[in-house]
Amino acid sequence: MSRRGLLRGAVAGTGAVALPSLLTACGGGPGGDGKTVTLGSNSSDPVPKKAFADAFAAYGKQSEEGRKVKVNTVDHNTFQENINRYLQGTPDDVFMWFAGYRMQFFAQKGLLHDISDLWRDYKGFSEALKTQSTGADGKQYLTPYYYYPxxxxxxxxxxxxxxxxxxxxxxxxxxxxxxxxxxxxxxxxxxxxxxxxxxxxxxxxxxxxxxxxxxxxxxxxxxxxxxxxxxxxxxxxxxxxxxxxxxxxxxxxxxxxxxxxxxxxxxxxxxxxxxxxxxxxxxxxxxxxxxxxxxxxxxxxxxxxAPVDGFLLAGKSKSLKNDKTMESAKDLLRWLATGEAEDIYLASDPNNIAVSDQADISRYTPLQKKAVELVSGARQISQFLDRDTxxxxxxxxxxxxxxxxxxxxxxxxxxxxxxxxxxxxxxxxxx
Structure with missing residues (x-):
């Protein structure tokens, strides 16, 4: 079954909140080592937390430049409730968030970095996924990672x-x-x-x-x-x-x-x-x-x-002003856009579905395969109320x-x- 057809026609959508921030980025300023990328994570539950730890550890091992990821994990709901203030304050370099409106909202506020240059080399993503990763200005801001029905x-x-x-x-x-x-x-x-x-x-x-x-x-x-x-x-x-x-x-x-x-x-x-x-x-x-x-x-x-989640670069990250840190952050996104990165994550978290054509779906559990069939058989794909408005x-x-x-x-x-x-x-x- 082609991964490319699964999210055909999916709709861009989002939602966000603006409460006082309880999030504190773990990143440094422009004077960092340029090889350490800080990442704001809302995956606080044990299963996805371990899966992301496995993926980021694998990234560090394959990096010839000695790059690594420093993760700042915050309770999922706290992260969502305070995301607006977090991004307008001192955010991490990279953060986890959602496709569609919720991404477009922050792009329009100038709180995200344009990654259209990365998308020119991305492989394995459908046009529908690209649409959901695109802002109102036609530029791309999100690297999609998985979806779930x-x-x-x-x-x-x-x-x-x-x-x-x-x-x-x-x-x-x-x-x-x-x-x-x-x-x-x-x-x-x-x-x-x-x-x-x-x-x-x-x-x-x-x-x-x-x-x-x-x-x-x-x-x-x-x-x-x-x-x-x-x-x-x-x-x-x-x-x-x-x-x-x-x-x-x-x-x-x-x-x-x-x-x-x-x-x-x-x-x-x-x-x-x-x-x-x-x-x-x-x-x-x-x-x-x-x-x-x-x-x-x-x-x-x-x-x-079938909401889509992924990774973005925070526009107000102080350390991304360092060209070396920016290149390290983009290198991380390039790797997260590969089937290999999704395979490593899904090996520990079988509760999501890969978005890349290059991911190995032969290892999917019966439940994951059924989820693929559900989405691929749908005539329309919505995101979720708080992502669609x-x-x-x-x-x-x-x-x-x-x-x-x-x-x-x-x-x-x-x-x-x-x-x-x-x-x-x-x-x-x-x-």
């Missing part, structure tokens, strides 16, 4: 024990949830303490109900949140809440994924890395997923959320709005009216 995850053994089958439609999904309740299992693991996990459920209900094109227009501020199509999304979601873990706004994604691992819950709407990171390696063969169910037959299960709209409006909905799902009219008022203010601020 969102789906409904479950344990094979739990389904086998109770004779459950993967549902294809919403009615079948609800029927399965009802049966799980009869079997004393909380049907759906649910969390939103971190402010983003529940966005995946909203996106899927919206795309399944109204189609991918409507999702794009809604995220771009071109559709009204007071539209009956949006109200129907929240009404449909409300019908699922009785089958979800209560108290979602006080639960982290790690806690929700652990409940799935412990068989306390039967299903969970997550990205591939989330349950994978909380399942011991010996349990990975028991992890499975199915595509989010069909709601409207005309839209089927056409759209799949303006960062200020995502962080200041949609995070609290969805949490408010979870707390009070009955007042849909009040909810969408509030979102629409704020949307108009934000989306017309720059016009």
């Amino acid at each position: 969102w789906a409904v995850f479950h344990r094979k053994s739990l389904f086998r024990k109770h004779g459950y089958t993967a549902p294809r439609t919403l009615d079948q999904y609800i029927a399965l949830a009802k049966q799980m309740k009869k079997d004393d299992i909380v049907p759906i693991a649910f969390c939103d303490k971190d402010g983003w996990p529940a966005m995946g459920t909203f996106d899927y209900i919206n795309m399944r109900s109204n189609g991918y094109a409507f999702h794009q227009r809604l995220m771009a501020g071109e559709e009204a949140w007071t539209d009956n199509r949006v109200k129907n999304v929240f009404d449909t979601w409300r019908s699922l809440l009785p089958y979800c873990q209560p108290g979602a706004n006080g639960r982290t994604w790690q806690e929700a994924a652990t409940s799935l691992q412990k068989r306390e819950t039967g299903m969970a709407v997550f990205g591939l890395p989330h349950p994978g990171a909380q399942f011991p390696r010996e349990d990975h063969d028991d992890l499975d997923f199915f595509a989010f169910p069909e709601i409207a037959p005309e839209h089927g299960q056409d759209a799949v959320e 303006r960062p200020d709209f995502s962080s200041t409006v949609m995070v609290p709005a969805i949490q408010d909905f979870i707390n009070n799902p009955k007042d849909v009219d009040g909810l969408v009216n509030g979102i629409e008022r704020q949307k108009k203010t934000i989306f017309t601020a720059d016009s």
Whole structure:
């Protein structure tokens, strides 16, 4: 299967926040040795943290110039919540971040270095990936590294024990949830303490109900949140809440994924890395997923959320003013853009999928191969709500709005009216 076709037609998208920075770069100033590159990492969970350590160690070993990477790892959510101030302060040379809008937002602010010169020599990336790595000015800023699809995850053994089958439609999904309740299992693991996990459920209900094109227009501020199509999304979601873990706004994604691992819950709407990171390696063969169910037959299960992550150069890094450090940072990105670099990472973290044609997919686990099939079979690829819209709209409006909905799902009219008022203010601020 060609890696080049997997992300064809994928959409650029992002989101970001602007809270007081808790991040502290570990880099030095212009007087550094020129061979040490500092890197800001949001991969604080054990599995990806080790995988990146393996990749960076391999980079150091192959560097004939003695270059190395010094990593500054920060809790994932803290990193996301403070990224804006971090990049405007004293950031590391290189940092991990997301494709699309979330990258474009910082490029437009002048907080990233142009790496178009590197892209001229990159091999193995599709045009869709290049588009997602490109700013509004037509220049490239991101080196993509992996992607991961969102789906409904479950344990094979739990389904086998109770004779459950993967549902294809919403009615079948609800029927399965009802049966799980009869079997004393909380049907759906649910969390939103971190402010983003529940966005995946909203996106899927919206795309399944109204189609991918409507999702794009809604995220771009071109559709009204007071539209009956949006109200129907929240009404449909409300019908699922009785089958979800209560108290979602006080639960982290790690806690929700652990409940799935412990068989306390039967299903969970997550990205591939989330349950994978909380399942011991010996349990990975028991992890499975199915595509989010069909709601409207005309839209089927056409759209799949598959966010892309990668690496960028921080525009305000003091040490990148040193030409030798800049060349070292670019050398690191050149290496991270190779199939070899992705193979080393994925050997320790089978919870993601390589973006390069040159990566060795023959070593993929059955779950990774199924994820490749899910994405390659999709007619449309979305990124995620907080990557597909303006960062200020995502962080200041949609995070609290969805949490408010979870707390009070009955007042849909009040909810969408509030979102629409704020949307108009934000989306017309720059016009």
